[in-house]
Amino acid sequence: MSGEKKELSAKERMAKPRNEMPLHKAAKRILNMDEVPVGYSLKQAMDEASRCIQCKKPVCIGGCPVGIDIPKFLKLVEEGDVKAAASKIRETNFLPAACGRVCPQDKQCEAVCIVGKKNDPVGIGNLERFVADYERENNLPRIPEIAPSTGKKAAIIGSGPSGLTCAYELRKRGHDVIVFEAFHRGGGVMVYGIPRFRLPLEIIDEDLKLLEDMGVALCYDMIIGKILTLDDLLGKEGFDAIFIGTGAGLPKMLGIPGENLNGVYSANEYLTRIYMMHADKFPEYTTPLYQGKKMGVIGAGNTAMDVLRTGKRLGAKTTCYYRRSREEAPARTEELEHAEQEFIDFKWLSNPIEFIGDENNFVRAIKCDVMELSDPDESGRRKPVPTGDTFIDEVDTVVFSLGCDVNPIVPDSSKELRVNKWGIVMVDETTCHTSIPGVFAGGDSITGGSTVIMAMGHAKNAAKYMHEYMTGKFEYELNVPTDPESPGIQWTGRFSKAKR
Ligand SMILES: Cc1cc2nc3c(=O)[nH]c(=O)nc-3n(C[C@H](O)[C@H](O)[C@H](O)COP(=O)(O)OP(=O)(O)OC[C@H]3O[C@@H](n4cnc5c(N)ncnc54)[C@H](O)[C@@H]3O)c2cc1C
Numbered sequence: 001m002s003g004e005k006k007e008l009s010a011k012e013r014m015a016k017p018r019n020e021m022p023l024h025k026a027a028k029r030i031l032n033m034d035e036v037p038v039g040y041s042l043k044q045a046m047d048e049a050s051r052c053i054q055c056k057k058p059v060c061i062g063g064c065p066v067g068i069d070i071p072k073f074l075k076l077v078e079e080g081d082v083k084a085a086a087s088k089i090r091e092t093n094f095l096p097a098a099c100g101r102v103c104p105q106d107k108q109c110e111a112v113c114i115v116g117k118k119n120d121p122v123g124i125g126n127l128e129r130f131v132a133d134y135e136r137e138n139n140l141p142r143i144p145e146i147a148p149s150t151g152k153k154a155a156i157i158g159s160g161p162s163g164l165t166c167a168y169e170l171r172k173r174g175h176d177v178i179v180f181e182a183f184h185r186g187g188g189v190m191v192y193g194i195p196r197f198r199l200p201l202e203i204i205d206e207d208l209k210l211l212e213d214m215g216v217a218l219c220y221d222m223i224i225g226k227i228l229t230l231d232d233l234l235g236k237e238g239f240d241a242i243f244i245g246t247g248a249g250l251p252k253m254l255g256i257p258g259e260n261l262n263g264v265y266s267a268n269e270y271l272t273r274i275y276m277m278h279a280d281k282f283p284e285y286t287t288p289l290y291q292g293k294k295m296g297v298i299g300a301g302n303t304a305m306d307v308l309r310t311g312k313r314l315g316a317k318t319t320c321y322y323r324r325s326r327e328e329a330p331a332r333t334e335e336l337e338h339a340e341q342e343f344i345d346f347k348w349l350s351n352p353i354e355f356i357g358d359e360n361n362f363v364r365a366i367k368c369d370v371m372e373l374s375d376p377d378e379s380g381r382r383k384p385v386p387t388g389d390t391f392i393d394e395v396d397t398v399v400f401s402l403g404c405d406v407n408p409i410v411p412d413s414s415k416e417l418r419v420n421k422w423g424i425v426m427v428d429e430t431t432c433h434t435s436i437p438g439v440f441a442g443g444d445s446i447t448g449g450s451t452v453i454m455a456m457g458h459a460k461n462a463a464k465y466m467h468e469y470m471t472g473k474f475e476y477e478l479n480v481p482t483d484p485e486s487p488g489i490q491w492t493g494r495f496s497k498a499k500r
Helices: 010-015 042-049 070-078 082-090 096-102 124-137 161-172 201-214 230-234 267-275 302-313 333-341 409-413 452-470
Strands: 153-157 176-180 217-219 241-244 264-266 294-298 317-322 345-348 350-357 363-373 384-394 397-400 439-441
Touching (some): 082 124, 096 201, 096 452, 161 241, 230 241, 241 452, 267 302, 267 397, 294 384, 302 333, 317 350, 363 397
Parallel strands (some): 264 397, 294 397, 317 345
Antiparallel strands (some): 350 363
16 A cells, blocks of 8 residues: 555545634633734644645635735645745745734635635634744744845835835845834834734744844834934935835824823723833833723724733723624624633623713713614615613723824825825825835825735835836836825735836
8 A cells, every 4th residue: 555645635625624723711811911822733734734725726815915825835834844835925925923813814815715615714824823933933044035235225114014024025125224113113013002912022023133134224213204304314314215104003083072081092002001111010111001990992993802802911801892783893803702702891882972080080981872783774884873872881991992093294294295184195006106206105104004914015015116216117107196085095906017
C-alpha cells in the first residue's frame, strides 16, 4: 500500500466541520486584559485549511481589500508549509497578525466563501492569524526586498494602518519615508482604540520595528497642521509627495441633555485614556479616569463592544443601550458573541434621551425611550420609533459610541485641501490623489470610520500612484469631487486601473 496521503474530494472537504477557535473561559478572561482566543494548533490549522475546495475562480480574493491569494496560502497551510504560507500572505498584506484578529471576515472573504454556501465558511481569518503568529514566534525573516534608492522623499501623516501600509509600500519601492504621528507612539486606533484582549500591543510593536528595520523613520509628537503644514512639508522640508492617513478620531455627539456631566465620555476618550495613557493604572500613570461600578454604553458597533468589555474588565456592571434590535447591531458577530459570553447586559430597542446628574454634576442615571421597529420602508429597512414608554436606569459612568468624524487638523490648516461637508478628504477615486498636487490620502480620512483592512487597501493603492508621481510617470485625468454633498470613497471591490 502506498504511504501517500489521499487527496480529499471537494465533497469531502465541503462536509468537514469548521475548527472553532478555542477561547479562554469568559469567567476567567474578564479578570484580565489577556487575549481572548487561544489560537489554532498546527494540526487544527492544517485541518481547517483542508476545508478549502481550491475554487477555480476564487471569489474570496475579491472579498479581500488587499487581495490576499487566499487559496494559495490555505493550500500551503494544508501541506504544513507555514513558512511559505507566511511569505504568500506577505506579498499583499503587511499587517497579517492584526488583520487575522480584527478584520470583519464575516462580511468580506468568509462571506463569499463557497464552502459557506453549504457549511460554515473556511476560517480564513483564524488561519491568517495562525500563520502570522507562527512567523513571529519563529522569527522568520520578514524584511522584504527593497528597491535601490530613488532619491525621493515621502511624508506620511499618521501612523495608523493606512499610514504604516503606505510607508511600507513606498519604502519597498526605494523611497525615503518619514511617518509623522501626533501621539507619542505609533499604531493609530490599533493601539489607542482596539483593546489588548483583541489585539496585543506586542504585535503592533513588531510591525513598527519591521518598518524601522526597513529604514522608515517614525517621528512622534508631531502634529501636522500645527507644528508643520502641508505647504511646509512640500516646500522647505523638501518632500516629494505626502500621504494623509490621519483617520477619523473626532467623536460624534449625542446632542441630549446631560452630555457634559462628569463621568460621561466618548468611546474614543475612554479607550484612549486606558490604552494609550494607562488610566487604569492611575496613580502609577498620571491620567485619571472616572470608572464607575454601573456603566452604560450607548451604541452596538465594534467600538461599543470594546468599551463594554473593557469596563467589565475594570470591574463595572456594564449595560449596552441600542435603539434597534440585536439583528441590526453593527458589531462583528464574533465581538457581539464574546460580549454576550462575558456577562454584559443588552437593552435592545432603548434610545437614551437624557443623562441625569447629581448636585455635583456627576452622572447618576440614564433615561431611555422604549423603541419598536416600524414596518420596512422602500429600502427594506425598519426604523426604530418610540413606543411612548420610557425607563430610567441608575449609572455612574456613561460612554457613547456613535461613530467618529474625520480628524480636522490637517484640512483646517490647508484651505486648498478639498473636503466634503462632513469633513471627509476628497480624493480621485482611482489614484487617491487629493486636490493638492502631490498630496494623496487614504484610510478613514477619505471614508469616515471604516476598517483596518480598508484603510490598508487605500494606502496600498495610494502608494502605487505616489510612486508614479515621484518618479515622473503620473499623468492622469484626475477627478477630485467638488460637490460638498459628495460622499467619501465607497469601496466596491478592489481598485481599478486609472485612465491616463
Ligand atoms: C475602538 C475601535 C475598535 C475598532 N475595531 C475594529 C475592528 O475590530 N476591525 C476593524 O477592521 N476596524 C476596527 N476599527 C476601525 C479601524 O481601527 C480604523 O478603520 C482604522 O484604524 C483606520 O486607519 P487609519 O490609518 O485611517 O487611521 P487611524 O488608525 O485612526 O490612525 C490615524 C493616526 O493619525 C494620527 N493623526 C491624526 N491627526 C494627525 C496630525 N494632524 N498629525 C499627525 N498625526 C495625526 C492619529 O494620532 C493616529 O495615530 C475600530 C475602531 C475603533 C475606534
